[in-house]
Amino acid sequence: MPHQGSYINGKWITGSGKVQRNVNPADLSEVVAEFPTAQIAEALAAIAAAEAAWPMWKAVPAPERGRILARAVAIARTRIDEIATLLTREEGKILAEAKGEVIKGINCLDFCGGQGYRLGGKVLPSEAVDTAAYTIRQPIGVAGIITPWNFPWSNPCWKIAPALVAGCSVVFKPASATPLTASCLIEILEEAGLPAGVLNMVVGSGAEIGDTIVNHPATKVLSFTGSNPVGSRLYENGAKKLAKVTCEMGGKNALIVMDDADLERAVQGVIGGGFGSSGQRCTATSRVLVHTDVKARFLELLVAATTALKLGNGLDPTTQMGPVVDQDQLNTDLSYIEIAKNEGLKLIAGGSLATSAGNGYFLEPTIFDGVNPSHRLFQEEVFGPVLAVSEFSTYEEAIELANGVAFGLSSSIYTKGLVTAQRFTQDTHSGMAHVNEPSIGGEAQLPFGGVGITGVGDREMGEDGVNFYTQIKTIFINYSLSGERSMFR
Numbered sequence: 001m002p003h004q005g006s007y008i009n010g011k012w013i014t015g016s017g018k019v020q021r022n023v024n025p026a027d028l029s030e031v032v033a034e035f036p037t038a039q040i041a042e043a044l045a046a047i048a049a050a051e052a053a054w055p056m057w058k059a060v061p062a063p064e065r066g067r068i069l070a071r072a073v074a075i076a077r078t079r080i081d082e083i084a085t086l087l088t089r090e091e092g093k094i095l096a097e098a099k100g101e102v103i104k105g106i107n108c109l110d111f112c113g114g115q116g117y118r119l120g121g122k123v124l125p126s127e128a129v130d131t132a133a134y135t136i137r138q139p140i141g142v143a144g145i146i147t148p149w150n151f152p153w154s155n156p157c158w159k160i161a162p163a164l165v166a167g168c169s170v171v172f173k174p175a176s177a178t179p180l181t182a183s184c185l186i187e188i189l190e191e192a193g194l195p196a197g198v199l200n201m202v203v204g205s206g207a208e209i210g211d212t213i214v215n216h217p218a219t220k221v222l223s224f225t226g227s228n229p230v231g232s233r234l235y236e237n238g239a240k241k242l243a244k245v246t247c248e249m250g251g252k253n254a255l256i257v258m259d260d261a262d263l264e265r266a267v268q269g270v271i272g273g274g275f276g277s278s279g280q281r282c283t284a285t286s287r288v289l290v291h292t293d294v295k296a297r298f299l300e301l302l303v304a305a306t307t308a309l310k311l312g313n314g315l316d317p318t319t320q321m322g323p324v325v326d327q328d329q330l331n332t333d334l335s336y337i338e339i340a341k342n343e344g345l346k347l348i349a350g351g352s353l354a355t356s357a358g359n360g361y362f363l364e365p366t367i368f369d370g371v372n373p374s375h376r377l378f379q380e381e382v383f384g385p386v387l388a389v390s391e392f393s394t395y396e397e398a399i400e401l402a403n404g405v406a407f408g409l410s411s412s413i414y415t416k417g418l419v420t421a422q423r424f425t426q427d428t429h430s431g432m433a434h435v436n437e438p439s440i441g442g443e444a445q446l447p448f449g450g451v452g453i454t455g456v457g458d459r460e461m462g463e464d465g466v467n468f469y470t471q472i473k474t475i476f477i478n479y480s481l482s483g484e485r486s487m488f489r
């Protein structure tokens with residue numbers, strides 16, 4: 001399928017850069033997209049278009065901005081299967097997961113559409129007599145939005161929809177690996193009636209296009225999701241120009257299995273959390289911490305379930321795990337398997353390429369046992385289907401292990417004990433906590449994001465996600481007939 005290129009000021013344009021060819025990670029003989037990338041000149045044109053459109057867009061009443069999102073929801077609902085299929089071909093996750101992602105993105109559009117009726121400030125009592133005091137929320141300006149390949153539809157939805165309803169215009173750079181899925185959102189918003197220039201997409205190299213968007217003085221608000229090295233540099237550059245910035249980055253999410261856990265359910269949680277989307281979720285379960293008393297039985301069940309997983313092309317409804325996204329990610333995964341072996345860790349499942357699964361980037365779901373905080377597999381994000389298992393004897397030890405990494409995105413515990421579950425939700429150092437379910441997932445109306453080196457800036461999604469794109473103005477109206485003004489404040 002050809003790609004139309006970038007979308008600037010209401011028009012699809014052919015980029016002036018080199019032609020990029022993306023293949024299906026489950027079938028390397030299938031070219032999914034072939035398109036000319038954009039260069040800095042196109043990024044500058046996109047920023048100029050967003051700057052020019054902003055005064056008009058911010059003047060559109062928020063409920064009307066929300067209604068455009070509502071129309072986008074209706075259009076997107078008619079395209080769920082088509083977008084999900086494209087997503088599977090472009091990124092590799094299995095069709096059921098792709099469909100789930102498409103629906104989640106639509107929910108974000110839906111939620112943000114409704115926020116058009118609720119965008120507002122607070123009315124508060126003033127210290128002064130005959131004085132009205134209240135706040136309003138105003139859009140910040142042009143938003144620069146940069147997204148990763150692992151959620152190529154829903155991540156753009158959960159950033160772009162709040163920016164638009166808040167009244168910001170947008171310059172958006174999708175990941176180079178997955179521009180086709182992202183472009184469906186542009187098509188849908190265009191069809192829903194979004195005026196030209198309000199949303200612009202530039203497809204091209206992160207270093208060139210990304211840097212141009214980040215460093216340009218017009219992009220007053222920046223939202224990034226991706227890796228820590230890129231995110232921390234972006235945060236630094238955003239800070240230099242005093243932009244408002246949010247960065248959501250990596251994770252090393254722990255799942256604790258207590259001695260009173262339902263082991264079958266915990267195994268299913270680890271399989272879904274660790275190997276769903278081939279482990280390529282920021283919230284993926286990547287560390288499993290198991291109580292000594294149940295470890296032997298738990299690992300027996302886990303290894304059996306892991307080795308039974310059917311790998312293959314995600315379009316086949318019987319496939320349970322797809323490929324990893326590309327050769328670079330596969331190399332990273334394989335290098336961590338080597339690192340773990342060299343550190344003396346015990347390989348209890350997988351560890352090799354799954355060549356029989358097809359002509360793609362297939363890796364066996366892999367588990368290492370005997371991992372402790374000194375090991376790189378305990379501390380570093382792999383972003384692939386490679387799990388690290390550690391052992392503990394008390395709840396306190398489990399929490400110390402769970403919190404013993406620099407990341408802090410999500411975490412999970414399996415237990416039947418109400419007290420243990422409740423204590424865990426308080427003690428875990430993470431932006432999200434799950435009980436008796438894996439560490440993955442988020443919902444449009446709930447804040448999403450992490451602590452520690454995972455996230456800086458405001459939370460995404462929910463009301464906070466919309467408020468991020470606004471700034472507060474405090475207003476005082478003195479309606480005293482005498483003109484009296486309290487000196488108190």
Ligand code: NAP
Pocket residue numbers: 146147148149150151173174175176177204205206207208209210211214225226227228230231234248249250251281282283381383409449450454
């Ligand atoms: P990445 O390499 O950091 O890329 C993310 C985006 O940044 C891509 O669009 C990339 O463009 C762009 N980029 C690259 N260099 C840039 C630069 N110098 N300036 C500005 N932008 C630049 O991350 P990824 O491999 O796509 O995604 C995987 C990472 O995302 C993992 O670490 C995962 O944990 C994280 N993630 C976090 C969350 C969360 O909410 N916490 C959610 C999903 C994923 P190109 O594609 O053109 O290189």
